[in-house]
Amino acid sequence: MSSRIACHECDLLQIIPALPEKASARCVRCGAVLYRRKPNSINRTLAWTFTGLIFFVLANCLPFLAMKSGGFVQETKLVTGIIQLFKQGLPGVSALVMLTCVIFPLLDMAGTLYVLLPLKLNRAPRGAPRVFRLIQHIRLWGMVEIFMLGILVALVKLAKMAEIIPGLALYSFIALMFAIAAAANNLDSHLIWEKLGRKI
Ligand SMILES: [Zn+2]
Known part of the structure; x- marks a missing residue:
């Protein structure tokens, strides 16, 4: 199964064949790397997502402050x-x-x-392309989490009337953000689209 990708350097649209792990495809015109297959992408993304879920539960159940x-x-x-x-x-x-x-x-x-x-x-789950596109939109908000953390730190520093002790949930939340970032980093969206294209 092959797919099309536009070169980010020279905009040449070209067809990329299915690649083995760690292999990369270069532009035929300018030689820029078009796409590099991430190793063990699905397993690693799943592992980080499960890790994230554990921290999500902890962040919501344990005392935050x-x-x-x-x-x-x-x-x-x-x-x-x-x-x-x-x-x-x-x-x-x-x-x-x-949110x-x-x-x-x-x-x-x-x-x-x-x-x-x-x-x-x-197997391809029902509506997978729509769900996958939604995830990628949500990821654009990823930076907001870091922004929120900044506000939280500011609030903690501002609250002078009482001593504020950060709870385990706060650390779990930070760990959750790292797990989500690691999952996103290991996710090979090109590979997923390729697989979805083949199954649906
Ligand atoms: Zn190019």
């Missing part, structure tokens, strides 16, 4: 924080945190598993 003032400790979970932001008249921020910290990572990982697990067994 603990506020300590005068011997009184109050623990806050991510979900409680989102509800608090909403109650304090910040529905926009509340929704942004909800970037809960909805997008979950959709990203669920979508990746939905497409890749059947592909590993040489």
